[in-house]
Amino acid sequence: MNKAVTVMPDVQGSADTRHIAIDKVGIKDIKHPIRVKDRSGREQHTIANFNMYVSLPHNFKGTHMSRFVEILNEHEYEITVDSFKDMLVEMTKRLEARAGHIEMAFTYFVIKLAPVSSVRSLLDYEVTFIGEITDDKPVITVKVIVPVTSLCPCSKEISQYGAHNQRSHVTVTAKTNGFLWIEDLIDLVEKEASCQLYGLLKRPDEKYVTEYAYEHPKFVEDMVRDIATKLNKDPRVTAYVVESENFESIHNHSAYAMIHKA
Template sequence: MSEQLPDVQASSPDVTVGLSQVGVTGVEKLVKLARPDKRPIVLMAEFEVFVDLPSWRKGADMSRNMEVIDETLEAATRDEAYRPEDVCGDAAERLLEKHDYTTRAEVRMEAELMTREQTPVSDRETQSTVDIIAAATATEEGTREEIGARVVGMTVCPCSQGMSAARARNVLDDLGVDDETTEAFLDQVPQPGHSQRGHATLTVESEGAPEVDLEDIIEVARDAMSARIYNLAKRPDEDHMTYHSHANAKFVEDCVRSMAEDVAAKFQDLPDDAVVTMKQSNDESIHQHNAHAERVVEMATLRAELDAEH
């Protein structure tokens, strides 16, 4: 008769300190998202799975975590889930149920989504890449789910553009151009400014599933920057992107504030306790560092701040 193997993870630790997150990262799974009257979208998703650990327990049951996430994601792939945040919520609730020592379970997911769109002038079909972000946290009080996206765009620095405009005024003045004509010209022809590739991140978290559409989140994030960019671009499209980005120059802070304004206008049905995370990071073209700004805020606070402006 074989001797039963000891459950070392259930023993007491040498240092009795609780841990807020114990789990696994880098779990790759196929997730199939159903669409009405269309073929499903298949994503290669990467998951992070965590539970909290009480001070009296040495370790979490990693094999059980993997078993639960496997069961959940296999079911989601087989049954075609409609929303990635629901996949995370289902997994988090299963984790909470199967670990009797756990009071909090978290599941996070990221996946690359390919979208089709038309170029702005030549009207050619092209594909763009968007990073989907989904998450869920389950406790005895309920489950909060999060959905969002990280998108790429273009920004132009208003500061360097202002210096270029000042130089243009001086040159036009030396050429004898009157002030009214100079201002009319500068109004029609935006001056150069250093541009950079921008990365906008927008997520919404609420009790249960957020009442937002992922496509709307992507649109708000893309529109927060100076201009959208496209993988395929004919010369008229390149001219369109260059002109519109310089006509809409934005600091990294402006991008986050633009997101905030559009979130309040677009997602009016979100509850006051929904949490919105807005981030903008720019790959600076004339510096070795990057610029970053962000805001994490409840909808009630965001609405109050925006209402105070009017």
């Protein structure tokens, strides 16, 4: 005995009479496993947090939210940096949208060697891939938050001994026209800081990083200018935002600077 097929109404696909288009509609904060290849050729298996949006024309009441989740789950564990752009294109086609936006944020680890003892340790960095597409033209942006040490030049100049230093977060958001390893951006930032950070240091290493930072004082303004100078010389980078936030050790506020090149 055949059961009657019930046709379910498509409320999202019904017409809307308010004539107001929506710039972004979709889902936020959905977690999914991904694989990321590092510069050494190894693959890191990690969990990414996704935000996925499309534009919605004025004449449609809503988008089909379930299709965003379907796209993620169809890829299962196969989401990679290489397939990120393909997923962006697929999303806009499946949802019949003119424009789309995906953010894929994850923790990325780099093996660091201590400067004197060479002891190995992992340091974590927050990375986000941002994909935007309009009229079938995708643009990928990479955002990396790099923790570093900054030492105040003014404090060093006016003090008979010592100088205050602090941990800083340098954020680089870069649009590229060629392949760029995550480590390339990390290296660029760390070389322009008063000193880079390490997951593990022995006493000889601690002495080294303390003295190295003292010999390389940087204002927050110096940090963003020096990094911007290096980004300007990299032909793979077409646009960027570089920010530095210094979590002051002698104040209850942060120092901040930003440079934007469109």
